Amino acid sequence: MAARKTLYLGTFVHSKSLAELEFLHDGAVFVNESGAIVAIEESCDEAKAKKEIFSRLGWAETDVDIVRAKNGQFFFPGFIDTHIHASQYPNAGIFGQSTLLDWLNTYTFPLEASLADPAKARRVYSRVVRRTLAHGTTCAAYYATIDAASTNLLADLCFAAGQRALIGRVCMDQLSPDYYRDASPEAVMAATRQTIDHIRAVDPQMEIVRPIITPRFAPACSIDLMRQLANLANEQNLPIQTHISENVNEIALVKSLFPPSATGAAPSEDNGQDATSYAAVYDAAGLLTERTILAHAVHLTEGEARLVARRGAKVSHCPCSNSALGSGAARVRWFLDRGIGCSLGSDVSGGYSPSVLEAARAAVLVSRHVAQGAAAAGRAAQEEADRQKLSVKEVLYLATRGGAEAVGLAPKVGGFEVGMEWDAQLVGLCAVGEDGEVEGTENGGGGDDGNVDVFGWESWPDRIAKWVYTGDDRNTKKVWVKGRLVHERK
Amino acid sequence: MAARKTLYLGTFVHSKSLAELEFLHDGAVFVNESGAIVAIEESCDEAKAKKEIFSRLGWAETDVDIVRAKNGQFFFPGFIDTHIHASQYPNAGIFGQSTLLDWLNTYTFPLEASLADPAKARRVYSRVVRRTLAHGTTCAAYYATIDAASTNLLADLCFAAGQRALIGRVCMDQLSPDYYRDASPEAVMAATRQTIDHIRAVDPQMEIVRPIITPRFAPACSIDLMRQLANLANEQNLPIQTHISENVNEIALVKSLFPPSATGAAPSEDNGQDATSYAAVYDAAGLLTERTILAHAVHLTEGEARLVARRGAKVSHCPCSNSALGSGAARVRWFLDRGIGCSLGSDVSGGYSPSVLEAARAAVLVSRHVAQGAAAAGRAAQEEADRQKLSVKEVLYLATRGGAEAVGLAPKVGGFEVGMEWDAQLVGLCAVGEDGEVEGTENGGGGDDGNVDVFGWESWPDRIAKWVYTGDDRNTKKVWVKGRLVHERK
Numbered sequence: 001m002a003a004r005k006t007l008y009l010g011t012f013v014h015s016k017s018l019a020e021l022e023f024l025h026d027g028a029v030f031v032n033e034s035g036a037i038v039a040i041e042e043s044c045d046e047a048k049a050k051k052e053i054f055s056r057l058g059w060a061e062t063d064v065d066i067v068r069a070k071n072g073q074f075f076f077p078g079f080i081d082t083h084i085h086a087s088q089y090p091n092a093g094i095f096g097q098s099t100l101l102d103w104l105n106t107y108t109f110p111l112e113a114s115l116a117d118p119a120k121a122r123r124v125y126s127r128v129v130r131r132t133l134a135h136g137t138t139c140a141a142y143y144a145t146i147d148a149a150s151t152n153l154l155a156d157l158c159f160a161a162g163q164r165a166l167i168g169r170v171c172m173d174q175l176s177p178d179y180y181r182d183a184s185p186e187a188v189m190a191a192t193r194q195t196i197d198h199i200r201a202v203d204p205q206m207e208i209v210r211p212i213i214t215p216r217f218a219p220a221c222s223i224d225l226m227r228q229l230a231n232l233a234n235e236q237n238l239p240i241q242t243h244i245s246e247n248v249n250e251i252a253l254v255k256s257l258f259p260p261s262a263t264g265a266a267p268s269e270d271n272g273q274d275a276t277s278y279a280a281v282y283d284a285a286g287l288l289t290e291r292t293i294l295a296h297a298v299h300l301t302e303g304e305a306r307l308v309a310r311r312g313a314k315v316s317h318c319p320c321s322n323s324a325l326g327s328g329a330a331r332v333r334w335f336l337d338r339g340i341g342c343s344l345g346s347d348v349s350g351g352y353s354p355s356v357l358e359a360a361r362a363a364v365l366v367s368r369h370v371a372q373g374a375a376a377a378g379r380a381a382q383e384e385a386d387r388q389k390l391s392v393k394e395v396l397y398l399a400t401r402g403g404a405e406a407v408g409l410a411p412k413v414g415g416f417e418v419g420m421e422w423d424a425q426l427v428g429l430c431a432v433g434e435d436g437e438v439e440g441t442e443n444g445g446g447g448d449d450g451n452v453d454v455f456g457w458e459s460w461p462d463r464i465a466k467w468v469y470t471g472d473d474r475n476t477k478k479v480w481v482k483g484r485l486v487h488e489r490k
Numbered sequence: 491m492a493a494r495k496t497l498y499l500g501t502f503v504h505s506k507s508l509a510e511l512e513f514l515h516d517g518a519v520f521v522n523e524s525g526a527i528v529a530i531e532e533s534c535d536e537a538k539a540k541k542e543i544f545s546r547l548g549w550a551e552t553d554v555d556i557v558r559a560k561n562g563q564f565f566f567p568g569f570i571d572t573h574i575h576a577s578q579y580p581n582a583g584i585f586g587q588s589t590l591l592d593w594l595n596t597y598t599f600p601l602e603a604s605l606a607d608p609a610k611a612r613r614v615y616s617r618v619v620r621r622t623l624a625h626g627t628t629c630a631a632y633y634a635t636i637d638a639a640s641t642n643l644l645a646d647l648c649f650a651a652g653q654r655a656l657i658g659r660v661c662m663d664q665l666s667p668d669y670y671r672d673a674s675p676e677a678v679m680a681a682t683r684q685t686i687d688h689i690r691a692v693d694p695q696m697e698i699v700r701p702i703i704t705p706r707f708a709p710a711c712s713i714d715l716m717r718q719l720a721n722l723a724n725e726q727n728l729p730i731q732t733h734i735s736e737n738v739n740e741i742a743l744v745k746s747l748f749p750p751s752a753t754g755a756a757p758s759e760d761n762g763q764d765a766t767s768y769a770a771v772y773d774a775a776g777l778l779t780e781r782t783i784l785a786h787a788v789h790l791t792e793g794e795a796r797l798v799a800r801r802g803a804k805v806s807h808c809p810c811s812n813s814a815l816g817s818g819a820a821r822v823r824w825f826l827d828r829g830i831g832c833s834l835g836s837d838v839s840g841g842y843s844p845s846v847l848e849a850a851r852a853a854v855l856v857s858r859h860v861a862q863g864a865a866a867a868g869r870a871a872q873e874e875a876d877r878q879k880l881s882v883k884e885v886l887y888l889a890t891r892g893g894a895e896a897v898g899l900a901p902k903v904g905g906f907e908v909g910m911e912w913d914a915q916l917v918g919l920c921a922v923g924e925d926g927e928v929e930g931t932e933n934g935g936g937g938d939d940g941n942v943d944v945f946g947w948e949s950w951p952d953r954i955a956k957w958v959y960t961g962d963d964r965n966t967k968k969v970w971v972k973g974r975l976v977h978e979r980k
Contacts (some may be wrong), residue, residue, distance in 0.1 A: 043847075090945050097881060119924075126926025127943060196960030324959070326858035328866075352959035353941070368816035370858045376818075377867055388817065389587060394734070420617050436616025448938055450961065453617060455580045459696065462584050469583030469814070469842035472962060473941065 005059055005481040006031045006422075007049055010069025012040075013464065014077050015397040018336070023460050024416075029075070032058060033420040035483025039254055055437035066477075072431055072454065077415055078138025078423040078479060079356035080403025083241070083295040083316035083345025085123075086128045086145040087170075091349040100247040100325055100350075105177065108349070112145045112170070113180040121150035122157075128354065129161045131138040131335055132346075133487040135355040136476040138162035138423040140317070141241055141293055141345075143214055146170050146182055152198040161201050162215045164423070166407055168214030168241055169195040173225045175257075176216075181232045185225040192232065207482065210239070214292075217243035218254045218281050231288030239291040239408055241316075245278045245304070246296035246350075247327040254278045270310060272303020279304035288313045293406050295345055296321070297335070298328040300457045305338045309366055314341040314406040318396065319362035330364065332398075333388045343406035344398045347486040348434055356403075360395040360466055392465045423473045426478040428466060429454045450474030493973040495549055496803040497909075498523045500559025502530075503954065504567050505887040508826070513950050514906075520547060521912040532906055557968075562921055562944065566818070568628025568913040568969060569846035570893025573785040573806035573835025574645055576618045577602045577611075577660075580840040590737040590815055593892075595667065598839070602635045602660070603670040611640035612647075618844065619651045622836075623977040625845040626966040628913040629654035631731055631783055631806070631835075631897055633704055638662050638681040642688040645699045649692050652976040653713070658704030658731055658895055659685040663778055666706075667677075673852075674717040682718070688725070697972065700729070701760045702783075706783045707733035708744045708771050714754055716761065720776030729781040729898055731806075735768045735794070736786035737817045744768045760800060762793020765905025769794035769899055778803045784895050785835055787809070787825070788818040795878060796830045804831040804896040807888065809852035810841035819860045822853065822888075823878045833896035849905045850885040851958055880956045916968040919944045920926055940964030 008031065010307055012024040028044035031037055039053055047197030050061055069075055091107050093139035095413050098106055115121040125144075142158075142165055151169040158165035169192050173182040179267060182188045203209045213233040215221045222231075232241045245251055255276055260266065261285035265275035267405040276282060279300065282288050290312035297315045300308065304457040308315070335342050344359045345351070351359065375385035390398075413423040430438055430449035438449065451470045454463060466476060479487035498521065502514040518534035520543060521527055529543055538552055557564055581597050588596055605611040615634075622630055623880065632648075632655055634641035641659040648655035659682050663672040671679045686701040693699045700916070703723040705711045711719075723730045735741055745766055750756065753774035755765035763768060772778050780802035787805045790798065807820050825832050834849045836842070841849065857880040865875035880888075894904030903913040920939035922930055928939065941960045944953060957965060969977035 090943070090948075092943070093956035096958075097876070097879060123922065123924060123926045123945070127922050130926065131941070133636055323855040323858055328862055329859065355618075355941075365813040368813055369819065369863075371816055372818055373859075373863055373866065376863065386587070391587060432613065432617050434613060434621065436613045447554070448964070451621070451845075453580070453582070453621070457611070458580075458584075465585070466583035469585075470916070474938070 003035055005033055005064045006045070006483065007066045008075060008182040009046060009049070010075040012416050013074045013460070015401050016394065016415070017030050018241065018255065018394050018397045021396060021461070021464065027212065028053065028145055029416060029471045031483050033483070035421045035479045037416065037418050037420050037422055040416060066291070070428070071424055073426055073477070075408055075416070075424050077400040077413070077429050078425055078481065079131065079136045079399050080136045080343065080355050080407060080414065081107055081140040081346050082293050082314070082343040082406040083318055083475045084123055084132070084140050084348050084354065087115050087143065087145045088128045088349035089124055089128045089354065093352045094349070095324055095490055099278055100271070101249055103325060103350070108179055109180045115150050116147040117144050118150060118153065121147070121153055123153045125157050127148070129163055129329050131158050131301040131354050133163055134476065134489070135357065136425040137163070137478055138425070138479060138481045139211060139403065139407060139409065139413065141166040141168070143168045143170055143241070146172060146180065148220065149197045155195070155199045155202055158176050159209045162208065162481050162484050164409070164481055165209050166212035166222060166239055166241070167199060168212040170216050171225060171229060172216040174220060174222050176220050185222060187226050188225055189228055189232065192229070195234070196238070212239045212241050217241050217250070218278065219250065221257065223285060226282070230367055233291070234286065237291070238302065239293065240287055240289060241293040241295070242282070242286050242287065243284065244297050245299045247325070248299060251278055251299055254281060272301065274301070274303050277301060277304050279307045281312065283307055291408055293409055295347065296324040296327065298322060298330045303338060303418060305335070307435060309471055314343060315405060316345035317363060317364040318345040318347035318351055318359070321347035321354055321357055323362065324352055325350050329343035329366045329390065331370050332367060332390055332412035337457055341402065341405045342398050344395070355473065356399050357471055360399045362472065363394065363395040363398065364390055364468070382438040396464070396468065422480050422483045425476050425479050427467065427475050428477045429463060429471070429475060431456070493525055494525055495523055495554045495674065496973065497536070497554050497556045498538070498559070498750065499536060499556065500564060502906050503564045504907070505883065505891050508884050511883040511886060511954065515886060518543070519906060523635040523973070523975050525911045525922070527910050528910050530906060533795050534826035534927050535693045557916070560918070563916055563918040563967070565888040565906070567871070567906065568915055568971065569626045569889050570833065570897060570904065571622065571627045571630040571836050571846050572783050572804070572833040572893050572896040573621070573808055574630050574838050574844065576615055577605050577633065577635045578839035579618045581615055581845065582801045582844065583842045584839070585814055589740055590817055593840070594804065595817060599670045600666055605640050606668055608640060611637070611643055615640070615644045615647050619647050619653055621844050622964045623651060623653055623969055624966065624979070625847060626915040626969055627653070627844070627846055627905065627973045628749040628915070628969060629893065629899065631656040631658070631702060632732070632936065633658045633660055635664060636670065636681070638684045641685045643693055645685070645689045648888060649699045649950070652698065652971050652974045654697050654971055656729055656731070657685065657689060657699055658702045660704050660706050661713050661719060662706040663714060666710050669852055675718050676713060677764040678715055679718055681717070682722065686728070689915050702729045702731050705732050705777065707740070707812060709740060709747060713748065715949070716772070716777055717771040719813060723779070723781070727781070729778060730777055730781065731783040732772070732777065732784070734772065734787050736969035736980045737815070738789060741768055741789055744771060746865050759805040759842070761797050763789070764791070764793050764816035767791060767794050768859045769797045773797055773801065781898055784838065786817065786820060788812060788820045795830060804833060806833050806835035806896060807853060808835040808837035808841055808848055808849070809856040811837035812856055813852065814839050814842055819856045819863065821878065822857060822880055823861050831892065831895045832888055834885070845959055845963065847958065850889045853888065854880055854882065854958070882958045886954070886958065912970055914970050915966050917957065917965050918967045919965060920954060938964055
């Protein structure tokens with residue numbers, strides 16, 4: 001499975017910053033056997049690469065594979081999904097008319113509990129890993145279930161498929177149904193340690209799969225459990241993921257479940273003088289860290305935002321889920337203005353799609369509803385309301401660089417720079433011929449290039465916009481993680 | 491091109507009403523050479539159909555083709571797109587950060603004007619017709635451009651491809667750029683008559699293509715022009731399409747352009763005592779009729795809603811466009827409560843996708859933002875806010891029956907009933923095997939069945955929900971209009 005040295009030639013597109021999407025045409029990227037980018041050259045064709053760069057790198061031509069982006073195709077960093085429930089995948093698109101809390105009881109808990117069946121877990125998890133790779137997801141922060149054995153299976157499948165993954169054994173010792181609840185904090189800790197040990201055994205360097213400490217969300221966890229999990233994460237320097245402030249009823253529930261007498265929290269400057277907020281509860285338990293991913297954060301208060309920003313926890317914005325469950329529309333610009341790092345989550349199956357491209361599109365659309373809401377409520381002048389809108393390049397930043405920050409891989413993946421690793425996808429759009437038919441040949445011949453019709457006169461930024469608005473997995477032709485080819489579209 | 495008698499066997503799904511999606515399993519639908527449904531039988535296999543029904547219909551076996559929905563597939567009525575700008579298709583997904591009025595000037599008018607080039611028009615329109623058919627659109631209400639020749643070309647292409655279409659030559663004699671504006675009302679009327687004559691010559695019965703009177707929107711039309719167009723539509727009993735109340739700046743513009751002194755309108759019970767509203771302007775011109783399709787209607791007042799309902803005009807709800815252009819979120823439940831007929835429009839390229847399935851999905855999602863907005867603004871109690879949410883079956887009604895009402899084909903298409911015509915699609919989802927891989931064989935073998943993963947335990951309503959939330963053109967295997975096969979997925 002070891003990769004060979006590889007020279008990638010063609011157009012490269014990636015985020016330099018939230019404000020800048022960089023286009024490198026006629027570029028060359030040199031990736032070594034370990035999947036690391038060792039050189040990037042502009043205006044460099046195959047001849048020049050071989051003549052000038054190979055010798056500089058000490059590469060012999062016979063040791064190097066060459067991958068070319070065809071005309072119109074481009075390389076883009078792999079997507080990072082910072083919030084996805086692998087175990088809920090079969091329910092994607094099934095909501096009825098429910099909202100968060102009844103949706104959990106009606107659809108979610110029964111399905112998650114059923115994955116204690118290893119054959120069913122293998123079937124579902126295999127499908128999720130295949131699907132997400134096909135959508136260009138090179139790294140995902142997964143929630144599995146409370147079952148340790150099938151959580152370990154998810155880790156095995158990700159490792160075998162070569163998908164970077166944070167694997168979370170779900171922890172929940174209260175308020176869920178009898179048939180799907182941890183017996184005690186002690187039972188949780190034992191099961192969690194079991195998955196950590198398993199993952200270390202599978203991938204000792206933890207370069208592909210890593211454990212992530214996963215208290216489901218405050219209502220389903222005792223304060224004692226949350227404290228023990230925080231300590232474990234701290235001891236072993238592990239990432240943490242949970243949900244926060246998705247839904248107003250959930251927030252009210254947290255307030256009633258965790259009075260200051262239970263958490264021991266006192267009003268302070270850090271928690272905005274509110275010791276009973278959702279964020280303050282997590283903070284009192286020690287769960288708000290730089291390694292923490294908080295999904296949703298739709299209804300955070302100013303005080304909570306300050307607290308989250310101070311602790312350096314990152315938000316996973318899940319716009320598909322915001323809309324589908326009707327929980328509210330998260331204010332991403334508001335997060336960014338307050339110095340909170342943001343990323344994108346598919347939130348399957350609160351979100352209906354395992355595609356981060358779909359999440360990026362939805363992030364653009366939901367931000368427009370945020371802007372409309374702000375203007376309609378008179379909370380903001382038109383100019384300020386318009387500022388709430390996210391651009392195509394901003395959501396692509398969230399889907400790559402923002403994701404890398406959230407999962408703790410920021411120096412390693414999310415863009416194309418020397419020293420980073422080659423987690424990437426090759427994207428091809430659909431070229432419309434002069435007769436209005438598809439020119440199947442340009443992008444590989446005869447295959448289905450999807451719905452992004454390019455007429456040829458579009459600028460590169462417009463092509464990228466078309467991809468974000470109308471693209472799907474058909475446009476993701478190949479996917480690599482750490483230099484290894486992990487998906488190829490037939 | 492004449493169709494043969496055809497027997498369709500398998501599962502049929504269609505809307506009986508807004509509240510009811512009907513499932514007919516092991517059904518048989520008998521369609522004659524003219525594309526009319528002459529019999530529908532429950533629990534009827536091929537043997538029974540041949541033995542009992544053929545003789546009743548006087549059919550000979552040798553004259554009949556048989557089309558079977560495979561296990562898991564189903565027949566569904568063709569989609570009806572009640573608002574699509576064929577001429578804007580190349581801009582799908584290109585918005586920048588614009589809103590309606592600057593978007594028109596920056597992106598839209600230059601592209602529309604350029605389609606006076608017949609080669610470019612042929613290329614673009616060919617692509618649109620192909621794409622929309624592939625998405626299951628059996629009938630579309632198209633806006634072309636102000637150019638009569640290329641508008642006629644669009645009619646020719648729809649007729650040749652067999653797609654039912656209402657073809658609108660766009661009329662606009664004021665306030666648009668010099669390079670893209672009609673010279674005078676007289677010039678408009680001459681060009682419009684030219685397209686009507688052409689379409690009558692192409693399809694004398696007007697069963698596939700029909701002209702539709704298309705004043706672009708009030709700001710771009712003089713009151714004189716609107717009156718002449720209304721008279722023409724009235725004389726020839728033609729449908730009418732235009733835009734209304736999409737954006738708050740547009741509404742203010744209409745108010746300033748059309749004072750009562752210009753329209754001659756006076757406050758009345760009909761117009762809710764407001765002679766200066768957007769709807770009152772159209773009504774004063776005679777454009778509000780039972781045959782009128784009004785796109786958007788995002789910001790209608792109570793008085794306008796009453797006026798639209800009284801006149802029997804129908805709304806084309808364009809949720810993708812609502813979100814993408816940030817114009818606002820149309821209140822579909824509010825329309826329905828007021829007795830206004832509703833349908834769905836893709837609104838390419840204010841909408842980013844030519845898919846009515848995408849519009850249906852977006853209608854579900856946008857309705858949840860309407861509900862959130864109502865609850866957040868304290869305009870409604872939670873229960874009333876929740877009523878704003880549209881269900882999967884409701885949006886499918888809008889996409890089929892509601893569309894048929896809007897385009898004036900309600901007794902003919904939109905469902906499966908004896909006496910209706912066979913405008914339908916065959917839908918196949920993706921069956922997940924026991925090993926988590928795709929069972930390519932179930933739905934036709936080896937092809938790409940798209941992203942709707944069915945594990946096998948899902949109820950039929952859940953399968954339909956999965957299709958609406960995660961489906962795309964890959965699920966539309968075959969499409970028929972009036973019994974003729976007009977699209978087949980390879």
